[in-house]
Every structure is written in structure tokens, then in C-alpha cells.
Amino acid sequence: MSTTLQLVDAERWPGVARVPHSPVRAAAARRILHSAVRDLPLVVQLPDGTKLGAGATGAPELRIVSDAFFHRIGTDLKIGFGEAYMAGDWRAAPGTDLAELLTVFARKLAVLVPPALQRFRRLLERPIAERNDxxxxxxxxxxxxxxxxxxxxxxxxxxxxxxxxxxxxxxxxxxxxxxxxxxxxxxxxxxxxxxxxxxxxxxxxxxxxxxxxxxxxxxxxxxxxxxxxxxxxxxxxxxxxxxxxxxxxxxxxxxxxxxxxxxxxxxxxxxxxxxxxxxxxxxxxxxxxxxxxxxxxxxxxxxxxxxxxxxxxxxxxxxxxxxxxxxxxxxxxxxxxxxxxxxxxxxxxxxxxxxxxxxxxxxxxxxxxxxxxxxxxxxxxxxxxxxxxxxxxxxxxxxxxxxxxxxxxxxx
Structure with missing residues (x-):
């Protein structure tokens, strides 16, 4: 499994420095990504150069540069996607504005994960950790x-x-x-x-x-x-x-x-x-x-x-x-x-x-x-x-x- 991490302070950024290893969940995340972006007006380039999505020339492009991306989002989608960006596991392609790229996902946020899998969300999600007493x-x-x-x-x-x-x-x-x-x-x-x-x-x-x-x-x-x-x-x-x-x-x-x-x-x-x-x-x-x-x-x-x-x-x-x-x-x-x-x-x-x-x-x-x-x-x-x-x-x-x-x- 390749990684893009370089000199990350593990004490300060434990979630970024530690790449979870979960081949089953990573494989599931890869399949869900294929399905989720099939009709989206963007391009997703995988580490091997394969391109997904329905985006035409000039569409926003997300480049996944490490297989660690799938292990992170497979383990915890809500946290792993952002941690993968922090780690450099994915980036916006040159010429693509990051907010424009994320807007494509935001417009479909409620339906990106198939309804059948959303039923299991509570089993995988962590509860909010901090209280406001x-x-x-x-x-x-x-x-x-x-x-x-x-x-x-x-x-x-x-x-x-x-x-x-x-x-x-x-x-x-x-x-x-x-x-x-x-x-x-x-x-x-x-x-x-x-x-x-x-x-x-x-x-x-x-x-x-x-x-x-x-x-x-x-x-x-x-x-x-x-x-x-x-x-x-x-x-x-x-x-x-x-x-x-x-x-x-x-x-x-x-x-x-x-x-x-x-x-x-x-x-x-x-x-x-x-x-x-x-x-x-x-x-x-x-x-x-x-x-x-x-x-x-x-x-x-x-x-x-x-x-x-x-x-x-x-x-x-x-x-x-x-x-x-x-x-x-x-x-x-x-x-x-x-x-x-x-x-x-x-x-x-x-x-x-x-x-x-x-x-x-x-x-x-x-x-x-x-x-x-x-x-x-x-x-x-x-x-x-x-x-x-x-x-x-x-x-x-x-x-x-x-x-x-x-x-x-x-x-x-």
C-alpha cells in the first residue's frame, strides 16, 4: 500500500500519521466510489491512472494519489476523506478549484452512499466526542x-x-x-x-x-x-x-x-x-x-x-x-x-x-x-x-x- 506521508508529526497528527489497514473496507470504499461518481459532472483519477466520472473536458478533477485514500474512507468516511486530504492522499488537479470540486459532492451529499448501506451508518460512525458543559x-x-x-x-x-x-x-x-x-x-x-x-x-x-x-x-x-x-x-x-x-x-x-x-x-x-x-x-x-x-x-x-x-x-x-x-x-x-x-x-x-x-x-x-x-x-x-x-x-x-x-x- 503506497502512501504520500512525509515527516508528519505523529504526536500532533495521529489520525493523519497512522494509515488504517482494512483491505475489506478499502475494497468496499473503492466500489462505492465507482458507483457514486458514475453520473457526477467531474473526473476522478485513480492511482493507476484510471479515470471515473461523467465530467467532460474542463470538469473539476480529483486525483487520488495513494491507495491509503480508500483505507481511510473505508474505515470512517466522515473523517477519513478530510484526513486523506491533510495527508496528501488526494488533491484537486491543476486548474481545478478545490471548493468547486467539493461543491459537486456537496450537491449530492445525501445520496452519495447507497440507501441500503446508509442503514448501517450508525454501526460505523463515532458519536460526537466533546460535550459543552x-x-x-x-x-x-x-x-x-x-x-x-x-x-x-x-x-x-x-x-x-x-x-x-x-x-x-x-x-x-x-x-x-x-x-x-x-x-x-x-x-x-x-x-x-x-x-x-x-x-x-x-x-x-x-x-x-x-x-x-x-x-x-x-x-x-x-x-x-x-x-x-x-x-x-x-x-x-x-x-x-x-x-x-x-x-x-x-x-x-x-x-x-x-x-x-x-x-x-x-x-x-x-x-x-x-x-x-x-x-x-x-x-x-x-x-x-x-x-x-x-x-x-x-x-x-x-x-x-x-x-x-x-x-x-x-x-x-x-x-x-x-x-x-x-x-x-x-x-x-x-x-x-x-x-x-x-x-x-x-x-x-x-x-x-x-x-x-x-x-x-x-x-x-x-x-x-x-x-x-x-x-x-x-x-x-x-x-x-x-x-x-x-x-x-x-x-x-x-x-x-x-x-x-x-x-x-x-x-x-
């Missing part, structure tokens, strides 16, 4: 957001907004467009929360402080909470440099006390975990003053896909967002009503803008590869993040994922 939530957030402020600075725009932008036109590559679109996104969610001069505002999930800055610029009294020490420290610095006042605390949302006229949370609910969604909405209800509103931005997935995947540990859990789960709009509406007495009164959907945001981030990240390396992040990490950004972009490009801004208030 108070101790677990802090550890899970630290694993991603405390990597390095400098790392995030290599690909984010000057607002340091790490969530979907909201573009006003299709000229997303012009200078300053991303920062402008990020500020527009923040203004949108602040409007949905009814933030104005004199509002008492709670932000759940600080990021690097841009929302707190813009809320304070409206004349609001702002308290922002985070579980990331790195984010807290830089957010406080950026708030001071902006010449406004806002409090940033290292605090779990469950421990907040007081009353607020407006609560805002941008793409933090995905880190809460399904088990704690009722607690999350009950906490918002407890903290919201009479007549107050909740402005929420959330990535979403179709409800049937949430039900099918919610218990399984995937590559994203393993390497990027431990303990996380993307909700569906149906889940948000149902749990917000049952646990918090909250109803959605306004909504906007701009999933296509997230695909554009991710493309811009990935372009910047790959252009700054040398800088990322100098920060101490090795080649496996860089491939991991390239895959993460492209994989996420494919989700939004295909419509498998969406992003919503919601305005919620107490049901009358």
Missing part, C-alpha cells in the same frame, strides 16, 4: 479561537469578523468590499435586536470586538462575553482604540445575570451543542427585558440532514469545531418557542454571501502560506485549513448550508 465549552472554544490572533489576522479583513459578510453587490473582490460587507452584516443584526441610543446590550460571543464597537457607536451600553481569552484581550484593545466604551468578560452565557433591552449573538449557537440549545434560549429569555429583542445570526442546514447527522463525529468536529452542531431553522423556531417563549418576527437569508466570504478568506489564507508557516503552523495544519475553508464554501455554494439573521421577541 461549562468545562467542555471552554476547552472546545480554546481549541479553535485561541489558536493565534495572528493566524486569524492573515485572512480576515480589518474588522476581524469571523462570520458571514452581507454584500450589497456582486463586486466582492474590490478593495475594502469585505470589510464594508462585514459592517453591513453587523448593522443588520443590531437593527434586528433594536439596538439604539441608551439600549442595554448583551453580546453572546465577542469575536474580536467589531459588533461591540458598532453597538457602542450607536450609543448603547454594551457587555460582551466570550470563552476565548485570546479574543477577549484583543477585543478590549480594539474597543479602546476605537474610542468607545464596552465591557468584555470571560464568561459562560449560562452565568450571566441582569436585564438587557437587546441581546445579539452572531454564529455562536453552532458551538452550543444540541443538548444545550434549550438552555441557550431559556437563558436569552431570562435576560431579556420586557419588550426586548434578540438578534441572532446562525448557519443552518436542512432539518432532515440535522436529524440524520446530529449524533455523528465528523471531520469538522475532529479537527475544527469540537462539540459543535449546526441547527436547522425548524429546530431554532421550535426550541426558541418551547424553552424561551420566543418567536421569529423577521428573517433574512444570505447563504450565497457566505460562499463569497469563504472564498475571499481562502484566497487570503493561501496567499499568506509563508506567514502562517512562520507563525509555527506546519504543512498539515495549512492543508487542514485550506480544506476546511473550501469544504465550508462548497456547503454554501451547493445550498446544503445557509445563513440566517433572525429577529426574535417574546410571543404575545
Amino acid at each position: 461549562r468545562t467542555g465549552a471552554r476547552a472546545n472554544i480554546a481549541r479553535h479561537y485561541d489558536l493565534s490572533n495572528e493566524l486569524f489576522g492573515t485572512f480576515l479583513d480589518p474588522t476581524l469578523s469571523y462570520s458571514s459578510a452581507w454584500f450589497s453587490d456582486d463586486r466582492g473582490d474590490r478593495p475594502g468590499a469585505l470589510a464594508e460587507a462585514q459592517r453591513r452584516k453587523i448593522e443588520g443584526v443590531l437593527d434586528y435586536a433594536g439596538v439604539r441610543d441608551g439600549s442595554r446590550v448583551l453580546e453572546i460571543g465577542t469575536g474580536w470586538g467589531q459588533l461591540a464597537i458598532q453597538a457602542a457607536q450607536r450609543g448603547a451600553t454594551v457587555r460582551s462575553i466570550t470563552l476565548s481569552a485570546e479574543q477577549r484581550d484583543l477585543a478590549r484593545k480594539r474597543i479602546a482604540e476605537a474610542g468607545v466604551t464596552a465591557t468584555v468578560d470571560l464568561c459562560d452565557y449560562r452565568d450571566v445575570q441582569g436585564q438587557y433591552d437587546a441581546i445579539v449573538s452572531v454564529e455562536m449557537i453552532e458551538a452550543v451543542g444540541e443538548q444545550y440549545w434549550p438552555t441557550y434560549f431559556a437563558t436569552v429569555d431570562r435576560l431579556l427585558a420586557p419588550g426586548g429583542r434578540f438578534g441572532l445570526q446562525s448557519i443552518t442546514m436542512p432539518h432532515d440532514r440535522l436529524l440524520a447527522t446530529r449524533h455523528a463525529q465528523g471531520w469538522i468536529h475532529q479537527y475544527i469545531f469540537p462539540g459543535g452542531l449546526i441547527p436547522s431553522l425548524e429546530a431554532i423556531e421550535r426550541i426558541a418557542a418551547a424553552s424561551g417563549g420566543l418567536a421569529v418576527t423577521d428573517r433574512r437569508d444570505f447563504g450565497a454571501d457566505y460562499a463569497r466570504t469563504l472564498r475571499l478568506w481562502r484566497d487570503r489564507f493561501t496567499a499568506e502560506a509563508a506567514t502562517v508557516a512562520n507563525l509555527g503552523f506546519d504543512a498539515v495544519f495549512r492543508r487542514m485549513w485550506e480544506f476546511y475553508l473550501a469544504y465550508s464554501e462548497a456547503g454554501f455554494r451547493s445550498g446544503y448550508l445557509g445563513v440566517l439573521q433572525l429577529s426574535l421577541s417574546r410571543r404575545s
Whole structure:
């Protein structure tokens, strides 16, 4: 069995350094791949040069360069496919954009594995490993957001907004467009929360402080909470440099006390975990003053896909967002009503803008590869993040994922 691994730090990347050996599962994976790509508009080149797929000349092309690919996906498809990319067992062919290639798969994600085999999925999948109790939530957030402020600075725009932008036109590559679109996104969610001069505002999930800055610029009294020490420290610095006042605390949302006229949370609910969604909405209800509103931005997935995947540990859990789960709009509406007495009164959907945001981030990240390396992040990490950004972009490009801004208030 050939392999492409070279000098992988086995202690840091055990799942990448260790190639599982399962000839039976590898053979089954090879047969499933043949069947799955037969009618897809792409080309898959096998290690021996054989080509599969229905793609014409110029179609996206995936090149499998090691038989280890089949052992990885045969052992655990949800994790092995990403690990195989990290290891270099497959790559996009020259001239093929990685996100474009992954989008072809994302459009058929629910049916790539034959229905007869999907019945056995629960027997093969690992359960989600990380919990989001108070101790677990802090550890899970630290694993991603405390990597390095400098790392995030290599690909984010000057607002340091790490969530979907909201573009006003299709000229997303012009200078300053991303920062402008990020500020527009923040203004949108602040409007949905009814933030104005004199509002008492709670932000759940600080990021690097841009929302707190813009809320304070409206004349609001702002308290922002985070579980990331790195984010807290830089957010406080950026708030001071902006010449406004806002409090940033290292605090779990469950421990907040007081009353607020407006609560805002941008793409933090995905880190809460399904088990704690009722607690999350009950906490918002407890903290919201009479007549107050909740402005929420959330990535979403179709409800049937949430039900099918919610218990399984995937590559994203393993390497990027431990303990996380993307909700569906149906889940948000149902749990917000049952646990918090909250109803959605306004909504906007701009999933296509997230695909554009991710493309811009990935372009910047790959252009700054040398800088990322100098920060101490090795080649496996860089491939991991390239895959993460492209994989996420494919989700939004295909419509498998969406992003919503919601305005919620107490049901009358």
C-alpha cells in the first residue's frame, strides 16, 4: 500500500500519521466510489491512472494519489476523506478549484452512499466526542479561537469578523468590499435586536470586538462575553482604540445575570451543542427585558440532514469545531418557542454571501502560506485549513448550508 506521508508529526497528527489497514473496507470504499461518481459532472483519477466520472473536458478533477485514500474512507468516511486530504492522499488537479470540486459532492451529499448501506451508518460512525458543559465549552472554544490572533489576522479583513459578510453587490473582490460587507452584516443584526441610543446590550460571543464597537457607536451600553481569552484581550484593545466604551468578560452565557433591552449573538449557537440549545434560549429569555429583542445570526442546514447527522463525529468536529452542531431553522423556531417563549418576527437569508466570504478568506489564507508557516503552523495544519475553508464554501455554494439573521421577541 503506497502512501504520500512525509515527516508528519505523529504526536500532533495521529489520525493523519497512522494509515488504517482494512483491505475489506478499502475494497468496499473503492466500489462505492465507482458507483457514486458514475453520473457526477467531474473526473476522478485513480492511482493507476484510471479515470471515473461523467465530467467532460474542463470538469473539476480529483486525483487520488495513494491507495491509503480508500483505507481511510473505508474505515470512517466522515473523517477519513478530510484526513486523506491533510495527508496528501488526494488533491484537486491543476486548474481545478478545490471548493468547486467539493461543491459537486456537496450537491449530492445525501445520496452519495447507497440507501441500503446508509442503514448501517450508525454501526460505523463515532458519536460526537466533546460535550459543552461549562468545562467542555471552554476547552472546545480554546481549541479553535485561541489558536493565534495572528493566524486569524492573515485572512480576515480589518474588522476581524469571523462570520458571514452581507454584500450589497456582486463586486466582492474590490478593495475594502469585505470589510464594508462585514459592517453591513453587523448593522443588520443590531437593527434586528433594536439596538439604539441608551439600549442595554448583551453580546453572546465577542469575536474580536467589531459588533461591540458598532453597538457602542450607536450609543448603547454594551457587555460582551466570550470563552476565548485570546479574543477577549484583543477585543478590549480594539474597543479602546476605537474610542468607545464596552465591557468584555470571560464568561459562560449560562452565568450571566441582569436585564438587557437587546441581546445579539452572531454564529455562536453552532458551538452550543444540541443538548444545550434549550438552555441557550431559556437563558436569552431570562435576560431579556420586557419588550426586548434578540438578534441572532446562525448557519443552518436542512432539518432532515440535522436529524440524520446530529449524533455523528465528523471531520469538522475532529479537527475544527469540537462539540459543535449546526441547527436547522425548524429546530431554532421550535426550541426558541418551547424553552424561551420566543418567536421569529423577521428573517433574512444570505447563504450565497457566505460562499463569497469563504472564498475571499481562502484566497487570503493561501496567499499568506509563508506567514502562517512562520507563525509555527506546519504543512498539515495549512492543508487542514485550506480544506476546511473550501469544504465550508462548497456547503454554501451547493445550498446544503445557509445563513440566517433572525429577529426574535417574546410571543404575545
